[in-house]
Amino acid sequence: MLHFIDVILPIPLQKAFTYHITEAESAFLKPGMRVAVPFGKSKIYTALVYTIHQNPPTAYEAKTIHQILDDSPVITGSQLKHWEWISKYYMCSLGEVMRAAMPNAFLIESETTISKNDKVTVDESDLKDEEFLIYEALQRQSSLKINDIVSILDKKRVLPVINSLVKKGVVNLQEELYEKYTPKLVRYVKLHHNHKSQEKLQELLEVLSRAPKQREVVLTLFTMEAALKKPIKVTDLSEKSGASSSIIKALIDKDILEEYHIQTDRVQFEGEGDADAKHLSDAQQKAYNEVEAAFQEKSVALLHGVTSSGKTEIYVQLIQKQLDLGKQILYLLPEIALTTQLVQRLQDYFGEKVAVFHSRYTSNERVEVWQNMLNNSEKAQVIIGARSSLLLPFRNLGLIIVDEEHEQSFKQFDPAPRYHARDAAIVLAHIFQAKTLLGSATPSLETYYNATQGKYGLVELNTRYNNVVMPDIELVDLADKYKRKRMKGHFSDRLIEEMTETLEEGHQIILFQNRRGYSPIIECTTCGTSPQCPNCDVSLTYHQYRDQLRCHYCGYNSLMLKSCQGCGNATLDTKGFGTEQIEQEVRTLFPEKKVARMDLDTTRGKYGFEKIINNFEQREVDILVGTQMLTKGLDFRHVKLVGIMNADNLLNFPDFRAHERSYQLMAQVSGRAGRTDLRGKVLIQTYNPHHNILQQVSTNAYKEMYAEQMDERYNFKYPPVYRLIKITFKHKDYNRVNLAADWYAKSLKQIFKANVLGPEAPPVARIRNLFHKNILVKIPPNQSLGKTKEVILRIDTSFNAVKDFRSVRVIINVDNY
Ligand code: ADP
Ligand code: ZN
Numbered sequence: 001m002l003h004f005i006d007v008i009l010p011i012p013l014q015k016a017f018t019y020h021i022t023e024a025e026s027a028f029l030k031p032g033m034r035v036a037v038p039f040g041k042s043k044i045y046t047a048l049v050y051t052i053h054q055n056p057p058t059a060y061e062a063k064t065i066h067q068i069l070d071d072s073p074v075i076t077g078s079q080l081k082h083w084e085w086i087s088k089y090y091m092c093s094l095g096e097v098m099r100a101a102m103p104n105a106f107l108i109e110s111e112t113t114i115s116k117n118d119k120v121t122v123d124e125s126d127l128k129d130e131e132f133l134i135y136e137a138l139q140r141q142s143s144l145k146i147n148d149i150v151s152i153l154d155k156k157r158v159l160p161v162i163n164s165l166v167k168k169g170v171v172n173l174q175e176e177l178y179e180k181y182t183p184k185l186v187r188y189v190k191l192h193h194n195h196k197s198q199e200k201l202q203e204l205l206e207v208l209s210r211a212p213k214q215r216e217v218v219l220t221l222f223t224m225e226a227a228l229k230k231p232i233k234v235t236d237l238s239e240k241s242g243a244s245s246s247i248i249k250a251l252i253d254k255d256i257l258e259e260y261h262i263q264t265d266r267v268q269f270e271g272e273g274d275a276d277a278k279h280l281s282d283a284q285q286k287a288y289n290e291v292e293a294a295f296q297e298k299s300v301a302l303l304h305g306v307t308s309s310g311k312t313e314i315y316v317q318l319i320q321k322q323l324d325l326g327k328q329i330l331y332l333l334p335e336i337a338l339t340t341q342l343v344q345r346l347q348d349y350f351g352e353k354v355a356v357f358h359s360r361y362t363s364n365e366r367v368e369v370w371q372n373m374l375n376n377s378e379k380a381q382v383i384i385g386a387r388s389s390l391l392l393p394f395r396n397l398g399l400i401i402v403d404e405e406h407e408q409s410f411k412q413f414d415p416a417p418r419y420h421a422r423d424a425a426i427v428l429a430h431i432f433q434a435k436t437l438l439g440s441a442t443p444s445l446e447t448y449y450n451a452t453q454g455k456y457g458l459v460e461l462n463t464r465y466n467n468v469v470m471p472d473i474e475l476v477d478l479a480d481k482y483k484r485k486r487m488k489g490h491f492s493d494r495l496i497e498e499m500t501e502t503l504e505e506g507h508q509i510i511l512f513q514n515r516r517g518y519s520p521i522i523e524c525t526t527c528g529t530s531p532q533c534p535n536c537d538v539s540l541t542y543h544q545y546r547d548q549l550r551c552h553y554c555g556y557n558s559l560m561l562k563s564c565q566g567c568g569n570a571t572l573d574t575k576g577f578g579t580e581q582i583e584q585e586v587r588t589l590f591p592e593k594k595v596a597r598m599d600l601d602t603t604r605g606k607y608g609f610e611k612i613i614n615n616f617e618q619r620e621v622d623i624l625v626g627t628q629m630l631t632k633g634l635d636f637r638h639v640k641l642v643g644i645m646n647a648d649n650l651l652n653f654p655d656f657r658a659h660e661r662s663y664q665l666m667a668q669v670s671g672r673a674g675r676t677d678l679r680g681k682v683l684i685q686t687y688n689p690h691h692n693i694l695q696q697v698s699t700n701a702y703k704e705m706y707a708e709q710m711d712e713r714y715n716f717k718y719p720p721v722y723r724l725i726k727i728t729f730k731h732k733d734y735n736r737v738n739l740a741a742d743w744y745a746k747s748l749k750q751i752f753k754a755n756v757l758g759p760e761a762p763p764v765a766r767i768r769n770l771f772h773k774n775i776l777v778k779i780p781p782n783q784s785l786g787k788t789k790e791v792i793l794r795i796d797t798s799f800n801a802v803k804d805f806r807s808v809r810v811i812i813n814v815d816n817y
Contacts, residue, residue, distance in 0.1 A: 025068065076395070078432065083097040143174070146162075188233055281310065299436065340614075390421055400436045522549065729774075760775075
């Protein structure tokens, strides 16, 4: 009998691929194990066994697998079930989900190497200069990787040289596999077994009496072993004995000490982790009880608690309860809110049980979290992570908490799978018969709608912890201030007054401006020309710090121009303002105060973000200027004043969710003010002080905002009333993208009629030299989502059969955010 496996490959293939295996392999392999398989011309990929069966593929001859990589499955059955849902719901391949889920180090890939062909004698005069360099390197080294060749030749395009060497018979090409995960080994020492007996030891100490430093090391090792009763690390011994590592090495070389290695996790928790949970206030306790009650009837509940109401402490109690039941908990947060601040807070309670998973972790660190979870280790009971931690191998999940559930960054935008972590979390919980708690001070319309419809339980917490009053929010009319000449730069007199007072009292300030850089537009006052990105349809932003013009879409940059490219006059002026300009104006207004800025430009690097937060927390900074990064659930104790520099560009953003988002953003930034006993103050500068959203923010009227926005969503048929699928077309040729989008839209309209909008060019219609066109498919509440997707897939298949369209990239985004 013939045996086969279907595997998932980490690439966008519509179907699983089939390979031939032996009977023995068939008995050994289980779904979820990794195998290395050949695919395409010569590449080798890591694939996951999906099913094992006896049906040969009909369309092609099955190849054999290259190698089995695991003794037992590295993904679980429930994990696979969840991945399948994601792939189906978000219209992407299982391989793309696999790619997003698995740490890189799990995905062994082949790498091309070249080696010398010993069978021929080479006439060196036959070789061109570059060919000779490689040939020469191969005299010293048995094989070279492509990257080695790139550095030898100091250029990127090395393939022609390699091909020519292959043709001349000088070298051979091979595909080599390499394992990317490297375990971390820690060096330990013990006394060499030669000296273990009492008399040998006596002898040794006598010998060493002439080498007092070495003797000291041996004696220290003794004391440490006796006192700690556990293996001694080389670094600890060196520190305790004051001996340098070369002294210890000398002892090892002389066989007096013996070194050995133990594999350890890269991320180690060091601390107590036994802090008592805080005693909940009456309001918190009531909310906690209501959550518990809601979970009796429903699998999802929304905790709608105003900023600083103490939601985190309620989560802590819920987590503890699950731990007592022996269940795992997933605590999901937007990437940027995953700060040490919060992790520390949870580790204080749950110690080593906490595992953290986010993009700033290295691939090796992620493998360790993965493996701990696979083994249901004590170290992986409370998992705190960003979006992708949903895809981990949970064993015994009891509860998922989605904190800041309204955050749009929970939706993956690019690449596929374009999943929404909140929605995918609910599905994951369902697979485990677990509960999901969504938490927010400003719930998304989707979630609040589901709660009011009775689909989710709803728990409201309207008071801040300690009964701190909500901040006092004041709207400042910019038109009036400019007219009456009450502005200094972009600061109104009211803002300056409040800032002065706050600083005099010794409190801190946050200033929010939703644009980075110095100025988003440069314009010539003579001819009106403004410099544009050569690759994208946007104006370049001026960054004063580097004296550069930069594109925020593709990263293009150039030196700031001295004169206008249009008319040649030196009359370039800035329009609009970003965080950089605000920072500079603050320095001029308050020269003796310390200012810091938090935006994409200042937070690069593994700890960039952390450092700014710490400095601000330690009060080494008085005034923090930043973009929406500032809003993400940070808990600062001493901020009294929050200034929103300009509310209008938020409100005017061309998107049906712009008003909802403006409310969320402003309410969240405002929530950073006055989190302890003193009442916070918020100033919002705007040209439209009568705008409904601003009125609602200033009176903390979430429900009013909700009702009004829902009316609009009903009227204009948008989510959460209708569902949306956005289809984006990209191509470097403008005409082709238009033709393609028109063809697609026409096919869709034949079936979905008026519920198809577009094709339409987005506000930025060209990015990285690719033209964009969008089609929006609106799905009425009574129309089947599954059927709709089937139709789209059918149209997509016919579309791809048209030769001219094959090079057009089509991106399907379900529940577009
Ligand atoms: P939220 O997440 O709702 O914005 P937090 O959980 O961060 O609010 O709580 C706000 C502040 O109040 C935090 O500094 C927290 O330590 C404190 N706090 C909340 N609940 C308690 C409690 N029961 N006892 C003591 N301090 C609390
Ligand atoms: Zn650009």
